[in-house]
Amino acid sequence: MTDAAVSPGSAKTPWWRSRRVRGLIVQAVLLAAIAFALAGLVRHVMSEQGASGFSFLNTTAGFDIIQHLVPYSETSTYGRVLLVGLLNTLLVAVLGIVFATILGFAIGIGQLSSNWLVAKLCVSYVELLRNVPLLLQIFFWYFAVLRALPGPRESFNPIADVFINNRGVYVPRPEAAPEFVWVGAAFLVGVVGAFWLRGWARDRRELTGQRFNTLPAASALVVLPPLLVGALTGFPLSFSFPELEGFNFVGGLVIIPELIALVVALSAYTATYIAEAVRAGISGVAGGQREAALALGLTRGQMLRLVVVPQAMRQIVPPLTSQYLNLTKNSSLAVAIAYPDLVSIFAGTTLNQSGHEVEVIAITMGVYLSLSLITSALMNWYNARIALTER
Amino acid sequence: MRIRVAALAFLAAILTQPAFAGPSPTLQKVLKNGYLRCGVSEGLQGFSTPDAKGRWTGLDVDFCRALAAAIFGDAQKVRFTPASAKVRFTALQSGEYDVLSRNTTWTMSRDVQLGLEFAGTIYYDGQGFMVPKKLNIKSAKQLNGANICTNTGTTTELNLADYFRSNKLKYTVIAFEREPEVVAAYDSGRCDAITTDQSGLYAERLTLKNPADHVILPEIISKEPLGPAVNQSDPQWGDIVRWTLFALINAEELGVTSKNVDQMLKSPNPEIRRLLGVEGSFGQSMGLSNDWAVRAIKQVGNYGEIFERNVGQGSPLKIQRGLNALWKHGGLQYAPPVR
Known part of the structure; x- marks a missing residue:
């Protein structure tokens, strides 16, 4: 494959054989x-x-959607449907990413455990779940959840005002009065204060070597100001409680089974890939590093936290990014179990009702592309931050 | 001078032949292929579903067979393509099949905006509800606050929203992409009722564990005239599909069946003689042979026979003729005369 073999310019080579x-x-x-x-x-x-192009987005949609994070009714427009679908997709993606990460790290570390049973259990989990198609897993979780749960009249009632049945999980819904913004502001102030405290404690330790236990003080900073402001404004938060009325519970906040099944299936499936990435990352840290850390007198916990994990993260984050992207894109399987995500209500129902296939599909592809690029950008930023700093 | 006369004569000849266009391009393509391509549903009992031997059966399927018989004289010269509710129109527009015979509702927006043409109504349907008998519900008006399962991407969702809105009732819709999941979710108690066209409800009820435990409510909340559709760009092909349907309905009205069609050729009734091509040249004017209707009726049967065999008393669905009875018997099936 050297260039000389088909070198352009040599008089013997005819032009159609020139690589250029x-x-x-x-x-x-x-x-x-x-x-x-x-x-x-x-x-x-x-x-x-x-009307050509995208003016159909202003047309009335005329159908209802089971879950909407922003106000929506049958009289809303197709543009609103797009927003509802986008938010529903984001909700699943964010929840899925959080749970998949937690589960994936736990399983990944578990695979390396010195406890034989834990290690084998974690390995079996990975092999079992990543080798079954995701769509089947989604169906499994959905219908397993539905069949296992009782009807609304026979709901489980594990704690007061929380009801679990085959229509969803009903919990009290907090309803904030206008004064609640002050409580929120106090909370933000507390969080900023906690971060400042952490910085101060680190600076002091580096300067004087004295340790300061940040956790109790920081927790107090986060919890106390909102409580205080809440007490002053007369607790401007009330709750709407779910109550059985007719066929179903009304009031309260309902988490629909479609969302639960989808998040469980997506996180359980993606966690297997994250676990493999974590295992590979940790195995990739040279054994000498551990021995050196232990020789310096660090405890096993400190060794993991200060030496192994920071180095492993550099190898874990790039594959982790791919898995976050996969999870977001896989969430489009939601349509199979009636979860109203972007593909289901926009690239499905809206496309069919309005007949604007090209525009709808173009918008949908654009949305997924943007979501993926944003996720990539965030993860690349994080990756750059934890990258090896060479001095 | 002579040239000018000739030119005038030529012009006159063109002007006095306004209606003549060449034979339908779709028909030519079908004849060249040697088979008709027909888009059907992925599986709806009574309308189009493969049987145990893998042979397609149903009302929509039999219509395509009748069309193939009218064109080729052989009802078997047809290939079926299952199409989902979502892709059916796009596939028709892009020419993946010649006719869409897939329990498709004739609506204004579909007819006017999607570049297709409905050939007629093969089945007058309407959207209804099915509920478990144990809920003891007698009317759809009692469904306030209920969870309702349905299919996404059909007119069903819109009708549901309209009905509950106009009756000031609350509801929650759970819309699945495919029929089997709708039934499974209903079966596992996710929803209190299931809604789709009534013909579909009868078919779905048969797939439940104990069909007798479920009732179909009397209310019909929408008009759903189901019919075959073709691409608008070829009106002559539309004529062939439309008049094949009309021929089947006229045959029932005139008492011509698959059994007696050969004796009927000798009938003195001028209406029957025109339908069967003994008089006139109606088949030829569409680009078919004059006995097109005879072929269709002989091999597939008239409208009544097709109905009873697939969805009526001769089938497990046992749907009454109802709106689909002939106009003479109080129904809506009415075909213009062959004249």
Whole structure:
């Protein structure tokens, strides 16, 4: 594969065997194909009957959605449907990422445990869950959850005002009065104070060597100011309680089984890949580092926290990013179990009702692309922060 | 001078032949392929579903067979393509099949905006509700606050929203992509009621563990005329599909069945003689042979036979003729005359 073999410019090589000319031709053909496809797309969008392009987003949708994080009714527009779907997708993605990360790290570390039973259990978990198609797992969790739970009249009532049945998990819904903003502000002040305290304690330790136990003081800073302000404003928070009325519970906050099943399935599945990344990352830290840490007199916990994990993270974060992206994209399987995500209500129902396939699919692809790029950007920033600083 | 006369004559010849266009491009393509391509549903009992031997059966399927028989004289020259509710129109527009015969509701927006044309109504349906008998519900008006399972991407969701809104009732909709999950969710108690076209409810009830434990409520909350659709760009092909459907309905009205069609050829009744191509050249004017209707009726049966065999008394669904009876018997099935 040396360039000399088909070197351009030598008089004996005919032009069509020149690598450079061939490359140019391939690129020109590709460019023409892309331009042709784009032109067709634009022509299609422009030739739509009635208003062209994206004005259908202002049309009334006319259908209801089971879960919406922003106000929505049948009289809302398709544009609103897009927003509702986007938020529902984000909700699943964020919850899934949080749980998958926690579970994945636990399983990954467990695989390396010196306890035979724990290690084998974790390995079996990974092998079992990552080798079964995700869609089947989603169905399994959904119908397993539904079949196991009783109807609304026979709900489990584990603690007061919390009801679990096959229509969802009902909990009291907090309803904030306008004065609640002050409580929120006090909470923010407390959090900022806690961070300041941590910085102060670190500076002091580095300067004088004296340790300061930050945890109690920081917790007090976070908890006390909101409580104090709450007491002053007369606790501006009330609760709406779920009550059985007719077919279902009304009032309160309901977590629908579709959301639970989807989050459980996505996190359990993605956790297997994260666990493998974590295991690989930790195994990748040279044994000498541990021995050196122990020789310096660090405890096992300190060794893990201060020596092994920071070095392992550098190898874990890049594959972790891919898994976060996969989880977000896999959440589009939600439509199978009636969870109203972006693909289900926008690229599904809206596409079908409005007939604007090209626009709807283009928007949906654009949204997923943006979500993925944002996730990547955040993870790359984090990766750069923990990267090896060479001095 | 002579040239000008000739030109005028030529012009006149063009102007006096306004209606003549070449044979339908779709028909030519179908004839060239040697088979008809027909889009059907992925599986709805009574309308289109593969049987134990893998043979497609159902009302929608039989219509395509009748069309194939009218074109080729052979009802088997048809290939079925299952299409989901979501892709059915796009696939028709892009020419993946020649006719869409897939319990599809004829609505104005579909007819006007999607570049397709409905050939007629093969089944007058309406959206209804099914509930477990033990809830002791007699009317859809009692469904206030209920959870309702349905399919996404159909007119069903919109009708449901309209009905509950106009009756000032509350509800929660749970919309699945595929039929089997709708039934499974209903079966496991996720929802109190299930809604779709009534014909679909009868079919779904048969798939439940104990069909007798479930009732279909009397209310019909929407008009759902289901019919075959074709691409709008070929009106002549639309004529062929439309008049094949009308021929099946006219045959029932005139008492022509698959059994007696050969004797009927000798009938003195001029309406029957025109339908069966003994008089006139109606088949040829569509680009088919004059005995097109005979072929369809002989191999597949008239409308009544097709109905009873697939969804009526001859089938497990046992749906009454109801709105689908002939106009003479109090129903809505009415075909314009062959004249």
